[in-house]
Amino acid sequence: MGRATFGALVGVLLVWAGFATAQERAWVQVEAHPTLAEAEVRARAYAAAFPDVEGYRLGSRWYGVALGPYSREGAAARLSELKRENLIPRDSFLSDGTSFRDRFWPVSGGGPAPGPGTTPAPDAVADPVPGQGFMPMDQFVAVPVNETPAEARRSEGLLSPEEREDLQRALAFEGFYAAGIDGAFGPGTRNAMAAWQTALGYEATGILTTRQRVLLVANWQADLAEYGFQTVTEAESGIEISLPLGLVGFDHYEPPFVHFNSKITDGMRVILISQPGDRATLYGLFDILQTLAIFPPEGERARNERSFQINAADATIASYAHAELAQGLIKGYILVWPIADADRASRVLAEMKTSFRPYGNRALDPGMVAMTEAARRGLLSGLEVRRPKLSRSGFYIDGTGRVLTTVEAVADCGRVTLDGVTEARVTLADPASGLALLTPLTALSPMAVAGLQTAPDRIGAVVADAGYSYGDTLPAPVMTYGTLDDITGLEGETDLKRLGVRTLPEDAGGPVIDGTGAVLGMLRPRDTGGARVLPEGVAFATASAVIAAVLGRAGIQITEAPASGALAPEDLTRRAMGMTVLVSCWN
Numbered sequence: 085m086g087r088a089t090f091g092a093l094v095g096v097l098l099v100w101a102g103f104a105t106a107q108e109r110a111w112v113q114v115e116a117h118p119t120l121a122e123a124e125v126r127a128r129a130y131a132a133a134f135p136d137v138e139g140y141r142l143g144s145r146w147y148g149v150a151l152g153p154y155s156r157e158g159a160a161a162r163l164s165e166l167k168r169e170n171l172i173p174r175d176s177f178l179s180d181g182t183s184f185r186d187r188f189w190p191v192s193g194g195g196p197a198p199g200p201g202t203t204p205a206p207d208a209v210a211d212p213v214p215g216q217g218f219m220p221m222d223q224f225v226a227v228p229v230n231e232t233p234a235e236a237r238r239s240e241g242l243l244s245p246e247e248r249e250d251l252q253r254a255l256a257f258e259g260f261y262a263a264g265i266d267g268a269f270g271p272g273t274r275n276a277m278a279a280w281q282t283a284l285g286y287e288a289t290g291i292l293t294t295r296q297r298v299l300l301v302a303n304w305q306a307d308l309a310e311y312g313f314q315t316v317t318e319a320e321s322g323i324e325i326s327l328p329l330g331l332v333g334f335d336h337y338e339p340p341f342v343h344f345n346s347k348i349t350d351g352m353r354v355i356l357i358s359q360p361g362d363r364a365t366l367y368g369l370f371d372i373l374q375t376l377a378i379f380p381p382e383g384e385r386a387r388n389e390r391s392f393q394i395n396a397a398d399a400t401i402a403s404y405a406h407a408e409l410a411q412g413l414i415k416g417y418i419l420v421w422p423i424a425d426a427d428r429a430s431r432v433l434a435e436m437k438t439s440f441r442p443y444g445n446r447a448l449d450p451g452m453v454a455m456t457e458a459a460r461r462g463l464l465s466g467l468e469v470r471r472p473k474l475s476r477s478g479f480y481i482d483g484t485g486r487v488l489t490t491v492e493a494v495a496d497c498g499r500v501t502l503d504g505v506t507e508a509r510v511t512l513a514d515p516a517s518g519l520a521l522l523t524p525l526t527a528l529s530p531m532a533v534a535g536l537q538t539a540p541d542r543i544g545a546v547v548a549d550a551g552y553s554y555g556d557t558l559p560a561p562v563m564t565y566g567t568l569d570d571i572t573g574l575e576g577e578t579d580l581k582r583l584g585v586r587t588l589p590e591d592a593g594g595p596v597i598d599g600t601g602a603v604l605g606m607l608r609p610r611d612t613g614g615a616r617v618l619p620e621g622v623a624f625a626t627a628s629a630v631i632a633a634v635l636g637r638a639g640i641q642i643t644e645a646p647a648s649g650a651l652a653p654e655d656l657t658r659r660a661m662g663m664t665v666l667v668s669c670w671n
Contacts, residue, residue, distance in 0.1 A: 485528025
């Protein structure tokens, strides 16, 4: 139901006016809509399945659909039964009817009397004994329901600091409050109270009456019980946090993570973060997490010198991460949930945010569990890394970090990255030559820039292709040596050079260099769709003269390789690797 159905999942029944000796009445409110037309459609749909559907205009100008009325005990049992069988939305809640105004369903005649909100009466409700918390209903002292704002503020002044903080926690859990839990009722808390009042159909005064405070906190406590929230004091990681142990359970340690996996198929997951480190470690963790499949590329990212947050979502999954650095230790948490479970996840996340507390001087020890080197690499700890749709190679052509690659590498990409990190945009694509130019969104400082060959070609000379043959599996490009077999294609094409070298698909787009380090061409993708299949060891490069002509027409200054002798093998390798880039295409 989302925002249209309002906060609480489970409510408490408050005593009704004029029924001192009769059973109290309560409803299960299942939905609310901003227009009468929408509400009537939904009421009609519910009436096809339930015999006791009622619809009322709410004080907030919304229209509510409810089941009932029942006795207090009957309503609680009915709510639990219908939610357990998934017959009503999970954020349905109990209502005492005080927000109900004119009834719009059933449409005419034969139904129950108009809602109780049409004739306000001097109801009574349980009032918590000052300083003793929000107690069970049978231990409360009756006070008038219709407190004025001044009376409500006076009764509010009797609350203990813990009770005031509980109100803020309850408002945060329901999605109305996002500031600190300090018990101080400033503008943020008052606005949250007013928003909660509006959502439930009360007058938005920003000061909760005794009745409203009882309803808010009791609903929150019932939610905590349903989700199985418990304070987890995780001694190994040095983290204290409230977790929904009815939904997740401890699974395993894999430093720097503590995994709490879902108890149901495709449910939410919690991961605690704990490791020693400094600012560089924090920044590295921030970058690493964004390569994981649990963090979609869409969404907000924020990082400062002491902490970071990631709030990511796509059409199927959402995730939130927070980590902070203090006294040489990094502590934090991650919540991952299916997008269809957003309402429940918002409540879980609110509780985690307000309860998270690093403590002590302990963090997870990387040696506490046996792990393979592959699992340890990058601290990914068994989490699935998000993979690009396609990986190819490219090379730097100027000092700002612009990269030349093949058009195949950037076709139909949602986004493009350089070396898996830097976002880039396609600023030139020339299908005729097969060349594409990428411009990084943030300027880079390459270790080496391609110098295009100007000396005459020498057939039979040793050449080398530099490319990310295995994508991001290896941290650096691979050098593959071969020969320059011809300066034209098989049918005499002057824009191609034929090579005798064995390559892999990911090598395409990389530079082909001679012994002096000059770039004589760009490796083209193998043609696998034609009628002819070339033998292994035959490859083609787009000639350096073509590269110069295409870039020149685009007004891009090229660098020519200086005349020089052959480089030492180690110098040639250093130059080739310094200019070669991993180009990744993402959905």
